[in-house]
Amino acid sequence: MTYKSDIEIARAAVKKPIAEIGAKLGIDNSHLLPFGHDKAKISEEFIKSLEGKKDGKLILVTAINPTPAGEGKTTTTVGLGDGLNKIGKNATICIREPSLGPCFGMKGGAAGGGYAQVVPMEDINLHFTGDFHAITSAHNLLSAMLDNHVYWGNEEQIDIRRITWRRVIDMNDRALRSIVASLGGVANGYPREAGFDITVASEIMAILCLANDLEDLQKRLGGIIVAYRRDKTPVYCRDIKADGAMTVLLQQAMQPNLVQTLENNPAFIHGGPFANIAHGCNSVIATKTALKLADYVVTEAGFGADLGAEKFFDIKCRKAGLEPSAVVIVATIRALKMNGGVAKDALGNEDVDALVRGCANLGRHIENIQKFGVPAVVAINHFVSDTDAEVQAIKDYARSVGAEAILCQHWEKGSEGTIELANRIVEIAESGESNFKPLYEDDLPLLGKIEKIAKDIYRADKVVIDKKIENQLREWEAAGYGNLPVCMAKTQYSFSTDPNLRGAPTGHAIPVREVRLSAGAGFVVAVCGDIMTMPGLPRKPSAEAIHLDANGEIQGLF
Structure with a gap:
């Protein structure tokens, strides 16, 4: 069977004028600053008028550690948002803006995929609204x-x-x-x-x-x-x-951006800090605005749950006073098989044993989310090569560790593919099961916070840190910055600082190379291992394939 590419699907979308999307949320056209016909910013005046309104339910979408096989976190976020609307809920999504670096480097675009995308895809992945x-x-x-x-x-x-x-x-x-x-x-x-x-x-x-x-x-x-x-x-x-x-x-960049999904449901895309070298969440102002306008807000945190979800809980939720109702952990059978030792070119072959070995990575993330007191569901992002036996193996594994796994086919079917997940999320959110709490208290010393994350989330035995860096942390504590959360800058590919160490490693050490005080943002960055705050391009960057065709349309972007 031949499938359309993401960009072909996006170009075929029947978009509604952005004023109609705003009207779905009760935003009058006079409070939208349009950028063309299909995207707009929301006025500061309108956002201030929402104070005092009741908040909706906040749902976090996170994932296992990323692999070259792909996980589809943004795609699942979009698919779940569409699924919630499909079952009659007033829902919107909040995601980050893509960076040009990865778009022209190796990751490609970040606007979802298949029939679970936000549009206009090309604009979102390039200059967008100039933020x-x-x-x-x-x-x-x-x-x-x-x-x-x-x-x-x-x-x-x-x-x-x-x-x-x-x-x-x-x-x-x-x-x-x-x-x-x-x-x-x-x-x-x-x-x-x-x-x-x-x-x-x-x-x-x-x-x-x-x-x-x-x-x-x-x-x-x-x-x-x-x-x-x-x-x-x-x-x-x-x-x-x-x-x-x-x-x-x-001033204008502070205003959240409103766009739409392929199914014409509202989507906020605003801000975009990396999750391995920053805190990896969309803006607080977009999330809070969405919570005032919708009954359900589905948002994502970058990379795997060891980075994105931890920072979402310990930095964003702590600072903004947010309380998530449920978490979705995205996994693919292909990525879990890679965690189980299967080479990339053999991922299309059924291998239940490797899949079960790789599920250790998923299990570690499930355990970690439970430490924050928020109920979690596993979303199996379906690929056409997945077999029934492999799908059942993940469901059985999730059940064995006290969780639940649901097959999602949003890439192929849009909202129809996430109805089961949407219904289950509504059940959890309405039950009030969530008892959210951050991993550590504000008054824990800075080094104690670093060690808490390293040992409880990464399962490291120890943190390796130079005496000079320890003294720097103490100086910041003496200067009044000791109550700040920490933002771990670490590879996204592993629980350790070795990107090649997949699965659920234990017994490793977390080396802290340097620490940086982000006094304005309100956190301390701990730079671990070989992570860099300025990435380089790969040997064959995505930019080599990006061009305009004879019709003036962009090719190769996604």
Whole structure:
């Protein structure tokens, strides 16, 4: 049987005007800032008018550790949102905006797949409404003002050896990881080591995704630590008077984006921090707005549950006061067989024994979600090569560890393929089974928080950390930052820091290479193993296949 590609399906979609999608949620057209006919931003005035309204139920979609075989977390999020609408519920989805880096690198687009997509797919995966460009501009404005401040007399007595603020670009470019800036003589400033991160790793991306409104945004921007003086006291963004102009650049970017699924159901796409080097969730303002407008809000957290779900619970929910009602853990038979030792080119062959071995990865994630007190269901994202015996094996395994697995065929059938999952999620959400609690308390020391995640979620035996880094954590605690959550920057492919160690490893160590204080965002980043905040392109990047055809249509994007 021949299947249409994702982009062919997306182009064949019969989209409704964005005003009609807004009307489904009770948003008057006057409160939509349209970007063409099929996407719009929601006004700040309208969002403020929702205060006091009752919240709907929040459903998190997470997954097993990603593999080259694919898991389909975004596709499942879209499919479940459509499924909930199909059974008569007022539901919407909240997902992240894709970064250009992965789109042109190796991951490809991130707007769902098959008959469970958000549209317009090409726009969403490229410039969309310009949010990432605004974040890049605001970030680099601060960089420019920081260097300018030093050039014109350095009133704040910044030690240029201790400038911590790097520049960003929304592209994978290893050549920019470490650079020397301000070469060329006196007129160009003071030469120093510098570098670039990818935009989705910017603290400003994290701030935009955690801020409640523009006032909160500016306060958080002002709290960014950009450098230190010779006496090691911090220099903040507000000290060099950049926070006001940065807020101006981000004013429109703070407004959530409204689009639609293939089945014309509303979808919020806003913000996009990476989950391995940032906190991996869409914006708080989009999620909170959706909860005021819909009875069910389905959102996702990046990569596997060891990263995305943990950060969703311990950072986003903690900071925003959110309480999820249920969790969906996405798994594919192909990915679990790969976790069980099957090579990628043999994944189409039935292998129940390898599948059961690989289910250890799924079981570890189920156990971890249970630590947060939220009931979880496994969604088996169906592939045509899956056999009945393999599907049954996952269901049996899930039952053996106190969970439930449901076959989902949304990629092929859209909402029809998630009706069973949607009905079960409604049962769980309405039962009030969830008793959500974060993994650790605010007053646990920073190193204790890192160790708690490493041992309870990653199942590491120990954390390997240099005495100098320990002292840095203690200094931040003494400065009043000890109550912040931690954001672990780690490979997404394994519970360990070795991307090749699949399954459910134990007995490993988590090496913490450095720690970074994101004082504006409100968390401490622990950089573990070889993870980088500026990815590089692979040997054959996706960009090589992306082009315009004779009809002026984009090919190769997804």
